[in-house]
Amino acid sequence: MAILLEVTDLHTHFSTPFGTVKAVNGITYTVNEGETVAIVGESGCGKSVGALSIMGLIADPPGKIENGHIRFMGEDLLTLTDEQLRRLRGRRLAMIFQEPMTSLNPLLTIGRQLCESLQTHLGYTRTEAVNRAAELLAMVGIADGGRRLKQYPHHLSGGMRQRIMIALALACEPKLIIADEPTTALDVTIQAQILELMKALTRRLNVALILITHNLGVVARYADRVNVMYAGKIVETGTARQVYALPSHPYTLGLMRSVPRVDQARLQRLIPIPGQPPDLTRLGRGCSYGPRCDFKTDRCDDESPSLVETAAGQCSACWNTKAVADSLGGGS
Amino acid sequence: MQLATDDASRVDSPEDVSLLRRSRWTDWWLTVMHDKKALAGLVILAVFVFMGLFAPLIAPYDPNDMEYEMLAPPSRSHLLGTDDLGRDLLSRIIHGTRISFFIGFTTVALALVSGVFLGLTAGYYGGWRDHLIMRYIDLQWAFPNFIIAVYMVAVFGTGIFNLTIAISLAYVDDFARLARGMVLTIKQEPYVMAARAMGASNTRIMGTYVLPNATAPLIVQATVSVSYAILAEAALSFLGLGVESTTPTWGLILAEGRSFISRAWWVGVFPGLAIMLTVLSINFLGDALRDFMDVRETQDLM
Numbered sequence: 001m002a003i004l005l006e007v008t009d010l011h012t013h014f015s016t017p018f019g020t021v022k023a024v025n026g027i028t029y030t031v032n033e034g035e036t037v038a039i040v041g042e043s044g045c046g047k048s049v050g051a052l053s054i055m056g057l058i059a060d061p062p063g064k065i066e067n068g069h070i071r072f073m074g075e076d077l078l079t080l081t082d083e084q085l086r087r088l089r090g091r092r093l094a095m096i097f098q099e100p101m102t103s104l105n106p107l108l109t110i111g112r113q114l115c116e117s118l119q120t121h122l123g124y125t126r127t128e129a130v131n132r133a134a135e136l137l138a139m140v141g142i143a144d145g146g147r148r149l150k151q152y153p154h155h156l157s158g159g160m161r162q163r164i165m166i167a168l169a170l171a172c173e174p175k176l177i178i179a180d181e182p183t184t185a186l187d188v189t190i191q192a193q194i195l196e197l198m199k200a201l202t203r204r205l206n207v208a209l210i211l212i213t214h215n216l217g218v219v220a221r222y223a224d225r226v227n228v229m230y231a232g233k234i235v236e237t238g239t240a241r242q243v244y245a246l247p248s249h250p251y252t253l254g255l256m257r258s259v260p261r262v263d264q265a266r267l268q269r270l271i272p273i274p275g276q277p278p279d280l281t282r283l284g285r286g287c288s289y290g291p292r293c294d295f296k297t298d299r300c301d302d303e304s305p306s307l308v309e310t311a312a313g314q315c316s317a318c319w320n321t322k323a324v325a326d327s328l329g330g331g332s
Numbered sequence: 333m334q335l336a337t338d339d340a341s342r343v344d345s346p347e348d349v350s351l352l353r354r355s356r357w358t359d360w361w362l363t364v365m366h367d368k369k370a371l372a373g374l375v376i377l378a379v380f381v382f383m384g385l386f387a388p389l390i391a392p393y394d395p396n397d398m399e400y401e402m403l404a405p406p407s408r409s410h411l412l413g414t415d416d417l418g419r420d421l422l423s424r425i426i427h428g429t430r431i432s433f434f435i436g437f438t439t440v441a442l443a444l445v446s447g448v449f450l451g452l453t454a455g456y457y458g459g460w461r462d463h464l465i466m467r468y469i470d471l472q473w474a475f476p477n478f479i480i481a482v483y484m485v486a487v488f489g490t491g492i493f494n495l496t497i498a499i500s501l502a503y504v505d506d507f508a509r510l511a512r513g514m515v516l517t518i519k520q521e522p523y524v525m526a527a528r529a530m531g532a533s534n535t536r537i538m539g540t541y542v543l544p545n546a547t548a549p550l551i552v553q554a555t556v557s558v559s560y561a562i563l564a565e566a567a568l569s570f571l572g573l574g575v576e577s578t579t580p581t582w583g584l585i586l587a588e589g590r591s592f593i594s595r596a597w598w599v600g601v602f603p604g605l606a607i608m609l610t611v612l613s614i615n616f617l618g619d620a621l622r623d624f625m626d627v628r629e630t631q632d633l634m
Contacts, residue, residue, distance in 0.1 A: 055529055090531030103526040107544045107625075116540070117530050168530060 004175055004208050005031040005054070010068035012046075012053045015061065019281035023049040025232030026068075028307075031176065034206040036199070038223035038240070040213060040255070044277060046232040047212045051178045054210075055095055056085040073175060091121045094169035096179040096198075100161035100186070104153040110137075110164055111149030114171060121172045136167040141197060159190035166198060170205065177202065178210045183218070195222050216259055220244055228252050231278050231288035234307065238314030248316035250293045250324055287319070295320040295327075363624045364617075373616030376609055384429035391423035395580045403596040413598040415588060424580040425603055431581040435496060436562040436610070442500035444554050447507025448543070454508070455515030456538055466512065472505040481564055485573040495574050499564050503557055510553050514546035521545075548622045555618035559611035566607075582606050 012024040024046040031037050039047050052058050053065055056077060070077040073092065077085060089095075097103045104113060114133035118124045124132060130149065137145035140163040153161060162182060169177050179198065183191035199222050202209045211223055219226055219240060226243045228236040228251060236249035247253045254273040275292040286301040287293070293300065299319050307315040310325075318324065364370045383390055392411075393400075402418040404410055412421040454465040472480060484498030518524065519542065527541050566583015568574035575581060582603040589600030 057525065057528055086531050086533060088531070089529055095526075095529040097522055097526055097529070099522050102522040105523045105527070105541050105545070108540065116532070116536075120536075121531060165526070168526075 002033050003030050004033045004035075004073065005210075006069070006071040007050075007054070008069040008071070010050065010053060010070065011066040012049050012058060012063060013066050014063045016281070021280045022232050022283060023063075023280060024053060025280075025283070027227075027229070027232070027234050029227050029234060029237060031208050031210060033175070034203070034208055036202060036209040036211060036222060036224045038211045038213060038219040038226045039229055040216065040219055040226060041229035042214055042255075042277060044280070045229045046280075047214075047229055048180050050229070051095070051180055051210060051212055054178065055089060055093060056080075056082075057095075087121075090117055090174075091172045092175050094172075094174040094177045096162075096165050096169050096177060096182045098181040098184050100158050100165055103165055104161060106153055109150055109152055110156070114149070114164075114168060117168060117171050132171070133167075136171055137164075139170070139201065140164070140167045142167075158186055159194065162186060162190075162194050163197070166194070166201070170201060170207070173205065174207060176208045176210065178212070180212045181214070182211075183215075184213075191218075198222075216255060228255070231283065232280060233288070233317065235289065235317045236315065237307065238311070242311060242314045246311070246314075246325065246328060248310040248314060248321050248324055249289075249318050250295045250320070251289050253324060253328075254292075254294075287317075295323045360621075360624055364620055367616075367620045367623075369616040370620030373613035373620075376613040377617070380429050380433060380606075380610060383426050384433050387427045387430060391420075391426045393420040393423040395419060395424040395427040396578055403592060403599070405596070406598055412602045413596065415585070415599050416592060416596075421585070421599060421602060424585055425582065425606055428580040428582045428585060428603065429606070431492065431575060431579060432562050432565065432583065432607070432610075434492075435499065435565040435581075436558045438496050439500040439503065439561040439564075440554050440557045442496070443503035443557065444507050444550065446500070447504045448511045448550065450504065451508040451511025451513075452515055452538055452543060455512035456519065456534070456542060462512075465508070469505045469508045472502075473509070477502040477506075477560070478564060478567060481568060482571070482573060485568060490573055490575070492575055495565060495568060499561050499568075502564070503561065506553060506557065507550065510549055511546060514549060515542055518542050518545050544625075547625050551618050551622045551625070555611075555614045558614050559607065562607055562610065 007030070008028050010024055010027050011022070014021040014023055027046070027050055029037070039050065041047050049058070049063075054070055054072070054077065058065065065078060068078070072088075077088070080088070104110070108116075111130060111133055114136060115124075115126065115129035118129040118132055119126070133149055134145040137148055142148055142160065142163055148156075153164075156164065165182075177198075182198065183194050186194060195218060198209065201207070211218070213219060223240045226236075226238060226240050227234045228243070228249065230251050236243060236247065236252045238248075243252060244256075247256060251273075254271075257271040258273055260270060273292055278288050278291070285304060287296075287304055290296050290300040295318070297320060303319075305317045305319050307317045308321070310316045310321050316324075364374055396419060398417045398419055400410065400414050400418040400420060402414060403416055404414045404418075406413045410420050410422065412425065415421055415424070450465050450469070454462040454469075475483075481498045481502040484501055485494060488494040488498060524537060524541050527537050532541070563583060565574055565581060566587055569577070569581055569584040570587035575584070577584065585603040586600055586607070589596070589598075589603065593600050
């Protein structure tokens, strides 16, 4: 499968009065055409900033992409002019945001918002755009599209609005959609519906999806591959199956142990990860997960590990992957 | 879950397309007809505009004829009485509508357009544009509006055109500040980020996302400013910096009447009443306009 997006050694920093926040601190990953890649991590680990860097939506100042390359469809997005990048956005690259309640312009009808994008990017006439918009609504499972197009966002529920956002993202048949926690703000009952919809549509239209989430359950079910992020770095990467079956980084292991699982006894205690994520303005030499890690050795304080392959297609940034593997083998 | 394209939901006829944009004027008219206050405002303003347009035909006397009894109280022959020079007050007020309305609306329109342009640019782009524009606005903010208007007239000279420019310049800062403040808030809204992610250009974001969401307070500010502008014209004319003292304007008549308020209340009260009615009507209409602009108030079209 062809590589669609290639992020290489991306550094995105924010200058604040308290120092430089290294929100994204050297991440490298690829997304193939039509593939769903999940990016997992806790709040503030750089998931969203990484995504916004790809979209070219980092506010500068205070943010700045210090280093790295983002190759998308053979072009380095960081070398494009604002105007070139703007033409790509919405056309080839689309994004779905966390808050469907506020991601639509409250003063425009659903129809106008959908048509606007079709008319600017694809040069559709008004009638063509309206027809296509109604089609899109049907595609995202909204019945009676003709009427919905005339409604304003406040007439719709959160789930409906997220469907509209998906329709907006799909409108110009992009190659890549970045979904930044698309279900966090939704009712639990709607979450699965929305994810199923995204999965089905991206598969059908061969659109690659970067799914940013902190929900491991979501990852297990919907992603082909997983990147686990911690403190601005990718600490583990692999197929969803691999990372689930045999996590090779202590942080991934910690994440899995801290959420309830249906396949475990009900009274089994959850094990939270102790401590807090590090201050991103003051990252030391060593492994940033070190202070919270059960497997820490002296080496972890001095040298920051980089991604090393632990199995075919699975990489982990840890000095002690053996100990992690042993602990799993020992039955946890 | 339905994934197949549902043909039933297609919009088939071109007539349906136009429904995406309901006729704004029809809606606006309906809103006003349902809103008693707005209707009253519209009627009063219409009467004044009519009076202004056909002043020479309606006015019972020449507004500058000084051949009647001085400071005569309202009577059959002079419905609103006469002023200190024996001019018919009703005729003067009818003629005064022209200048007062012209100044009131033109200055606010100019100030609104230029102020919003400045505020939008400053707030949306930030950086050096923001600094440049806002430092100027701050400078202007440091002086009372009226002093600025006086200064402008002193520089440009008197006359109706210069007066209009002077008063609108004096009110630019109010609109610029308000617009900038609104823009700074709206810029943070997720839908602006979403629009950028959809590839909308800066002009489009400003025009269809930021500005429409900032209209409500701007309309309120504009309605208030109309009354201030009418009064500013009065004050400037009173100081001899406005129109010639022979030209009747509401403000001028009011200012002249001030001296005789204890002996001849009608000279001051009637032009004051006209100003008050105008301002009240504009505010009523402004409220209706604001409600109308807020689609969140609209009923579901089910």
